[in-house]
Amino acid sequence: MATHPCPKCGATMEEGFVPDCRRGSYSSPSQWVEGVPERSLLFGVKRGGKRNLTIATFRCSRCGYLESYARS
Numbered sequence: 001m002a003t004h005p006c007p008k009c010g011a012t013m014e015e016g017f018v019p020d021c022r023r024g025s026y027s028s029p030s031q032w033v034e035g036v037p038e039r040s041l042l043f044g045v046k047r048g049g050k051r052n053l054t055i056a057t058f059r060c061s062r063c064g065y066l067e068s069y070a071r072s
């Protein structure tokens with residue numbers, strides 16, 4: 001993805017991601033799932049059949065502003 005300027009201060013944005021710590025690992029980026037959470041007694045929040053996108057988070061190198069994108 002091409003870098004773009006910070007919407008707050010115009011400095012360079014760095015690409016990264018916010019890890020999903022619930023999996024006990026720092027290797028998995030957080031996910032965006034469509035719709036509202038549907039609770040399941042056995043499996044927690046159901047995700048079957050829903051769109052599931054990896055979230056890329058950009059951080060401003062000057063002011064620290066975070067901007068997230070869930071691109072398909």
Ligand SMILES: [Zn+2]
Nearest residue numbers: 006009060063
């Ligand atoms: Zn900034």
